[in-house]
Amino acid sequence: MTATQPLLDVSGLTISFRQGGSDVAVISDLSFAIQPGESVGMVGESGCGKTVTGLSLLSLLPPETAKVSGRIGFDGVDLTKLSPRDMQKIRGRRIAMIFQEPMSALDPVFTIGQQISETIRAHFPVNAREARERAIDALAAVGIPLPARRYDEYPHQLSGGMRQRAMIAIALSCEPRLLVADEPTTALDVTVQAQILDLLLALTAKSGTALLFITHDLGVVAEACSRVLTMYAGQLVEDAMVDDVLTRPLHPYTSxxxxxxxxxxxxxxxxxxxxxxxxxxxxxxxxxxxxxxxxxxxxxxxxxxxxxxxxxxxxxxxxxxxxxxxxxxx
Amino acid sequence: MTPLLSVEDLRVYFPSGQRGETVKAVDGVTFSVGAGETFGIIGESGSGKSTLARAMVGLIPPTDGRIFHAGQDIATMSGAEFARHRRSFQIVFQDPNAALDPRMSIGQTVREPLDIVNADSRADRDRRVLRLLDHVGLNPELALRYPHELSGGQKQRANIARALALEPKLIVCDEVVAALDVSIQADILNLFARLQAELGLAYVFITHDLGVVGHVADRIAVMYLGKLVEMGSADQILHHPLHPYTKALLSSEPLPLPKAMRTGTRIVLEGEIPSPVSPPSGCRFRTRCWMTQDKCAEKEPAWLKYGADRWNACHFTDFNRDGEASDRAPSAAMPPAH
Structure with a gap:
């Protein structure tokens, strides 16, 4: 890896939630970096703080209860210092996120196409017709057959695999520099998971998008990532190249x-x-x-x-x- | 010897809301399970494996076909006879949370089957509950606790204790470790193995996880859209699969191995499992199969025996075996277990 400026540079990230008058720590002093175009896995068991970390990168934690300190450097800017308005310009445009359950991440009362167009129009000065065209292109790019027709369909009309493709289309429609993927294949069958993994890797490689792949599945990490962060109880316990950690883990938990x-x-x-x-x-x-x-x-x-x-x-x-x-x- | 459980041409259909359609969840399945054996069933969501699990223990009446418990057709039993009989055939479900009543303490939950049978005194039943909890590795003090006070792994242990309460001969395990973290999963799988060794239990282990089924099963059946496509010993299915679907399934599994060791060619299937309302004609897998031919749409492949207890349903099995079987077999990429 060259010593270029990392795309994402998280240092000393500490997160706690206010709960019944006291603060409950969820992430303690987390530091890691992601280079442009790099694919990094984050593994750990339920409750280790993987999802909270992902959400914090997009400022998606509830501001009333979540206390975030430390630095989230992205392209040289500290995201924790940005106003909500400035963060909105980055969220969806420079950093996008996809989730485990596409059915709950998509809005059931809007068509797939409307949800992609909305994202595009929020970030680019295009009219409705142009946004529609770009959305149809985005649907085609994720391998959805008959994209012009699917544009007008609602989430419930799509299968699980197709919904996940649609979510990837939304996330990648603005060509973000970083995609945070939180267990994107966990709810899918293994044969469909293989399709979605192939698609994600091909699309991010093509656009040079960096990937933070949050998962509990070490097989998925081996397949999709070059580096892996192992989390335990709110702490990063190991940060290593995937092949190194698989053959010679240094932390007893990883082993x-x-x-x-x-x-x-x-x-x-x-x-x-x-x-x-x-x-x-x-x-x-x-x-x-x-x-x-x-x-x-x-x-x-x-x-x-x-x-x-x-x-x-x-x-x-x-x-x-x-x-x-x-x-x-x- | 009479098998402990056998299923003959079992069909379970459900009416589906609109236009009087029928969901053919299980559509002609035949197999048997011997005493003390672990029989694995693998399949994706929508393959009908959970419906099959429930039908096996009499929770869903079959539309057609027969289910034998220790040689006796359960459809011919009287209500009282079946109530007594079903004690030997228990089931544990995927979601340890949903399977426990949040208003009952763990002790009450585990005691409930004993209360229903009402064989011993209340004090004996309570003592038995404590022994059961201890047996599944739970601190007997947890008898007074409620489900929300337990972790996922502890809850699944409580479900297992309840299933054991009436001393069954067979337990159907429907995705019992799917909701658990990897390190807890290993614990629970070890528990199942220990109980089997101590009590001589038979298991029907239903899962989508090839790593899990390969570890626990003696024999494996592969299910696709309501039908079995292949059945054989665990070694045969995992290391020498015959059916193209089995091969694709094995090669789709991401293996936690360094790059240099992941040598198998991956078969990525197109599309997803079709609707069980209108399954494809002929071979049900043909719409996703990479070697499909006209014959596959016209004629349903027969369920044929290949050697001792090896079954398969594909028109081109001989071709598979002689032609591509060796270099397509993706599980060869996994190093032999030490």
């Missing part, structure tokens, strides 16, 4: 996650599950948050841990240099 995949154990054998469970936000400690489940933990691990190691492989584990942890290969 445990990989080893617990049924695919990697002999049929019928006991799966190496990670003992215990993910701590609730109230249980987060100042030191390494994985300590209660980690078989390598020492007393020193109870002290706060920083991201260590050399680019491009950083890990939040004080013992990483002494441990040799298994990845997908034993």
């Amino acid at each position: 445990g996650l990989l080893r617990s995949l049924p695919r990697l154990s002999a049929a019928k054998s006991v799966l190496p599950a990670i003992p215990g469970r993910v701590p609730t936000n109230a249980e987060w400690q100042a030191g390494c948050r994985f300590v209660p489940r980690c078989s390598h933990a020492l007393i020193a691990c109870d002290a706060p841990q920083l991201l260590r190691g050399e680019e491009p492989h950083r890990v939040r584990c004080g013992r990483y240099s002494e441990l040799s942890l298994p990845g997908v290969l034993p």
Whole structure:
């Protein structure tokens, strides 16, 4: 990777939600960068803060309850400092997002075409006819057959795979520099998932759009991304190239996650599950948050841990240099 | 030996709202499951696998065909006889949350089947509940808790405890780990394996997850649009698939492997599963199959036996086997388990 200016440069991002008079932390001191055109995965289990991170990049967290601090640098501008009005010019135009459930992300009372045109007209000085033409092109680009006819159809008239294509069409209609994709294939069947992954990768490669791919599926990351951020309990615990993390993970949690995949154990054998469970936000400690489940933990691990190691492989584990942890290969 | 569960040419149709249409959710399925065995059924949404699951345990009456529990046709049983009989055939569902009554404590939920059967004293039943919770790895203190106080994995354990309460011989597991995180999923799969070893249970494991089914199943059936397209041992299905749909399914699964090791050619199917209201003529898979020919639209491929307990329904199976089977087999890309 060249030392160009990163497209996205998040540093010290900390997010909490106001809940019943107290603040509940959801993201602690998150720092990572995405280069122009790069495809980066973000993995972790439910509650680790993946979705909140994605939403924060577009200022989509509810301002009444969410407290965001730190810096979200995008193209040299700190997004956390922008007025809602200026952010609106970036959202949908420079940074777009797609979601897991296209049925709830699309508005049921507007046609697919209206929803794409609306996005285009919000960002470009075009009239309704031109917007319609561009929307039909966008539908064609995502492989929707008979795009001129689909333009006038409502979300419920489309199948799950077609709805996800329509959502991608909306997101890419303004040629954003960064696409945040939050579990975009999780609700789809595996044969349709393969289609959508191929489509996403082809379209983003063509337009040079960078991708932040949020998922719990390590197979999807291996397929779609070159780098992966592993999240645990609101912290980034490992940031590495995908192939490196699959073969030689440096964090015990990442290793445990990989080893617990049924695919990697002999049929019928006991799966190496990670003992215990993910701590609730109230249980987060100042030191390494994985300590209660980690078989390598020492007393020193109870002290706060920083991201260590050399680019491009950083890990939040004080013992990483002494441990040799298994990845997908034993 | 009589199989524990067998299903013969089972059909389950539902009337669909408009224009008197019929949804043929399950449309002629035949298989059997032996005692202590794990039988996997894989298929995508809309394949009819959940309807099949419910019909197997008598929760949905079949439109046609027969279901045998330990050799006895459940349609010929009297109500009382069936009520007694069905205790041996339990089901666990996908969403651990929806399957628990939020107003009942975990202890009440697990005790409910025992209350209905009403065999022992109340004190014995309560003691049995504590043993069941312990058996599925839940702290017996959780008996007094309510579902919202439990994590997803704990809730699924409670559902399993309830299914075990009446000492079944077979449990139908309908996407039981689909809603759980990877690390919890491994825990629950280990629990199922331990219970099987201790209690000699048989499982029908219904899932869309090839990694899961490959890990747990002895035999696997592949379902597409209401019908089985292929059935055989887990090894045969995952490593030497015959049917083009099975091959496509296997090759679609994204594998968590470094680039250099992902060598298999991916078969990306076009389109999506058609509507079960008007399935395609002939072979139902033909609209998405890359090797379809005129014959496929004209004639439905027969469900034929290939070797010991190996079944397949495709007009071109011999072609597959001799021609493209070896280099198309995508699961070969996965390293052998150690």
